[in-house]
Amino acid sequence: MLKGFEKILEKHDLKKTKPRISVLEILAERKSATSQPDLEQVLGKDVDRVTLYRVLKTFEEKGIIHKIIDLNGTANYAVCSSSCTEHQHHDQHVHFNCRVCLQIYCLDSVHVPQLQLPSGFTPDTVNHIVYGTCPGCNEKHLQA
């Protein structure tokens, strides 16, 4: 039986190569989004940096993962939770970027409120990033 990631690749007509599966594994086993530098480090010399760029680009275009830009303008990636397709790239949940540990959390549970935009502005995607301190870092801070 195929593992989850392999099904995903099949579904998008992508070959099941080592770099692609490795990237999916890493992203899948984390609930928070992972930065590109992080990915590079974890993958080590198994996957070339250039390949990583290309894998991430392909995945994003196919709607398999989505990109979140953090405080420093660094790209972070997470697997799309629901039904993202090549054309409809839903990303309607709130992200939380911790200033201390720099982790990005996808807060799927948080309801994104409907905005009342001035007339003429047609929204398609809403990117809602909250910066602050996450539970783990808050705790450490209190103990100190």
Next chain:
Amino acid sequence: MLKGFEKILEKHDLKKTKPRISVLEILAERKSATSQPDLEQVLGKDVDRVTLYRVLKTFEEKGIIHKIIDLNGTANYAVCSSSCTEHQHHDQHVHFNCRVCLQIYCLDSVHVPQLQLPSGFTPDTVNHIVYGTCPGCNEKHLQA
């Protein structure tokens, strides 16, 4: 009598130099945020690229301008509307990034709703970017 920008520089103990005043002039005369490449182009060879980096960094640290990262991860800058200080860097309004003309609008008028975060998450800044099509580009599109 001093122009507005010069007062701002004075207030933050910054010398009134040509590069700084030029940057403030450009940012002030635009209602939407300006990308760093744009700034470079407008400033031309009057201001060194390295100086621009440093001016923007200083301004951001002092709370004179704030940075918004757009779709491509490019830094955009706008003068802070209200009372940003070095420590309290409020940026609680909604930005709108047009996919067609790539302009970033600061929608000060739009009310940013209060979010209910899971316990343990302490927010300080909320960055709310809406992607879509702006009034100008919408119109052109309809006419075509």
Next chain:
DNA sequence: TTAAGTGCAAAATCTTTGCAAATGT
């Protein structure tokens, strides 16, 4: 006068591109 700020050159990064070799189907 003198501390802060600029400009140039050069290093360090980051990202993209071209092409031959390797890999999945």
Next chain:
DNA sequence: ACATTTGCAAAGATTTTGCACTTAA
């Protein structure tokens, strides 16, 4: 076997750093 995908080398772009010269106060 063949189209995709990878890895390497090298080009291009972006950002940072060091240091001597300039400028605002």
